[in-house]
Amino acid sequence: MALSHPTTGLTLSPGSRVGLLGGSFDPPHAGHAHITREALKRFGLDRVVWLVSPGNPLKARGPQPLERRMAAAREVMDDPRVTISDAEARLGTQATADTLARLAAAHRGVRFVWLMGADNLRQFHRWENWRQILATVPVGVLARPGDRIAAQVSVTARAFRDARIPEEAARRLPFADPPAWCFVNVPMRAQSSTEIRARGEWPESTAPAPKSS
Ligand SMILES: Nc1ncnc2c1ncn2[C@@H]1O[C@H](COP(=O)(O)OP(=O)(O)OP(=O)(O)O)[C@@H](O)[C@H]1O
Numbered sequence: 001m002a003l004s005h006p007t008t009g010l011t012l013s014p015g016s017r018v019g020l021l022g023g024s025f026d027p028p029h030a031g032h033a034h035i036t037r038e039a040l041k042r043f044g045l046d047r048v049v050w051l052v053s054p055g056n057p058l059k060a061r062g063p064q065p066l067e068r069r070m071a072a073a074r075e076v077m078d079d080p081r082v083t084i085s086d087a088e089a090r091l092g093t094q095a096t097a098d099t100l101a102r103l104a105a106a107h108r109g110v111r112f113v114w115l116m117g118a119d120n121l122r123q124f125h126r127w128e129n130w131r132q133i134l135a136t137v138p139v140g141v142l143a144r145p146g147d148r149i150a151a152q153v154s155v156t157a158r159a160f161r162d163a164r165i166p167e168e169a170a171r172r173l174p175f176a177d178p179p180a181w182c183f184v185n186v187p188m189r190a191q192s193s194t195e196i197r198a199r200g201e202w203p204e205s206t207a208p209a210p211k212s213s
């Protein structure tokens, strides 16, 4: 039986195609589950890992405690191909560039793909070492209401125009040498954590944003 990695806690086989969906998941919702299933199908992935973040470095307030968000994520996403992970807390990383460098070193031979919604592609150039992220792993972007068009003309999309893989060839993405990214026009779902918190169905955290290590 395969053993989990002592630091990341993940069990991943060399050669497998693994999507990484980083998120605050504050709370997790059906939109996350939907893009995960679409990513598995469209990019031909074997697995998806939900990296439940200690806190988005760009957000002013911290989220609900990690354990609470992990437990809620397990309820929303019950699929043997999907792992709910606290790897970032274990590694002590918060910036995605650092997380990816550590995961790639810990899981050599795994074909990682960074997954995100179109809203994150729109502001990707504000992320720490964003060019390094694109130099490390292929990136799969999933359409999201309100951001589908803006994302495709964003700073990142324009700067890395030549690295774009056409949607029809999405299954090539996990095998592509970085930089490579692909935008897929999946059916869109409107769910958002902000809206769920605004409806009072999940408490708004009062915690300060966690400090970067
Ligand atoms: N409905 C959705 N459609 C497409 N992508 C989504 C959707 N909901 C979340 N995502 C993507 O999932 C990842 C994690 O999202 P996150 O946990 O921040 O949820 P969120 O609903 O965007 O939260 P918030 O409203 O607090 O910003 C991000 O890459 C985000 O773009």
Ligand SMILES: O=C(O)c1ccc[n+]([C@@H]2O[C@H](COP(=O)([O-])O)[C@@H](O)[C@H]2O)c1
Pocket (backbone or CB within 6 Å): 021, 022, 023, 024, 025, 051, 053, 055, 056, 057, 058, 059, 094, 095, 096, 097, 120, 126, 127, 128
């Ligand atoms: O590394 C960064 O600078 C960075 C800036 C913004 C967001 N991220 C990551 O993007 C993922 C989605 O964040 P969020 O809050 O939109 O769910 C999550 O894994 C964050 O850690 C990372």
